[in-house]
Amino acid sequence: MTAAGGTRNFRALFISDVHLGSKGCQAERLLDFLKHHEAEHIYLIGDIVDGWQLRSGWYWPQSHNDVVQKLLRRARKGARITYVPGNHDEFLRDYYGTHFGGIEVVETAIHAGADGRRYLVIHGDLFDLIVTQARWLALLGDKAYEVAIAANRIFNAARRRLGFPYWSLSQWAKLKVKNAVNYIGEFERTLADEALRHGAEGVICGHIHHAAIRDIFGMRYVNCGDWVESCTAIAEHADGRLEIVTWTDPARSGFALVAPPAARAA
Template sequence: MELRQRYKTVWLSDIHLGFKDCRADYLLDFLAKTECETLYLVGDVVDLWALKRSLYWPKSHYEVVRSLFKKASTGTRVVYIPGNHDEPLRDYVGHILGPIEIKREAIHTTVAGKRLLMFHGDCLDEHMRLSKWEDLVGDAAYDLLLFLNRWANFGRRRFGRNYWSLATYIKQRIPNARQVISVFEEAAIREASRRGLDGVVCGHIHQPALKKVKGLLYCNDGDWIENCTLLGETYDGTLELLQWTEHQTLLQSMTGNGGRATADVLPMRRVG
């Protein structure tokens, strides 16, 4: 029997379909091997910014869209929360795109009873206080990181090595980048606290995380450009942060009572 993952809830964001560095191949493998009751798409699913610059839409990107619609049509509740790269879809908040619900934000209650605020995260950009020059330099530096990441993994494949995010490795070692990430996380937690909620699930900054910040739960499901990560909720209320490339790796796990664990290799769950 085929082995699959079964989750109660799955969160994906920052897929960036239409962008040349989107890892649609890994995402398609995940979608083919995963079942869930509810799938939240937490923004930047389609990169309209990239498509405006140049038309790039390979078959694998079309197949991702087809797979998402198929899931939504065959029993999975799919909720789409647009981000800044697919912002025009916010004009359709409150409507249904075929079988997919479109919301500006939402609140998810976990099996353990935790109420989590969900938004993409670009609403927190004002807290970054970046000047226009810093913003432009950041974009140029990020494009360079992705270029290096692309060629580093091309070389790794040639030698039979697994995918590895050079871009994330470098970012984690730049003090200014770490500071921006920390400011973003604290701003997200403040917003959840202001609303009297237990935590937040977001994307936007391409930095996957599952942790407690000031007593609240901070979840960032990452992206499908640098990290190929997602967040899943099991039927016993455990939250899992996974990386899905040639191998499926459990990066962080947090039980319903807030306990935390880590693991190296993700055990597959049998459906049925």
């Protein structure tokens, strides 16, 4: 449903992998997304803050602070906000059951869809063997990913100057690698099995930065994507339908960005 001023209203929004505190975070796009999308319940499904990056070097521009303030204002205005930490914001796992400014921190959640389907809400890193069994390799991979995202920013800056829309070079390359595709498939199956173990009919997760809505062995698998590469979120309509909302070039859909990506703090 679209209200006056171009705001879309949903029953629930699901957002993951924002990575506030990292240079790859597209905070301005998320701010603009939140400006145009309202929901009764907002789920923050892990890696909202990138503690790994912040430990290696402090980076917190105003736009990142604005995202936090925007969410806190939503909570004050009555939106229910549930925060399920991931591996990059694992420091919050010590605070399960705590409320910060109206935002509740939980280990997992069960979301009851308007259509009667029950979804397990979980970040998903605990089912990633690299994260759980080879943390050093995960940290090394994080550094390599940071380099790829930097290259992606340069690539898209050139595209903008030529008048082309945003396109994720790093995500395209990732999906062209057979091992990455196999990893995504295995991750999806594992999370679907975990949802079944919880007595749910679906799972809504993040972690792998690849938005999806699909049925796997009778289970609904939903991934929010991220706000580093794809700029996607999941929205639940009043009738329970789920939609992937992509917010890479809102201006081309009749919306205007709060600030162009080139204006981000270095």
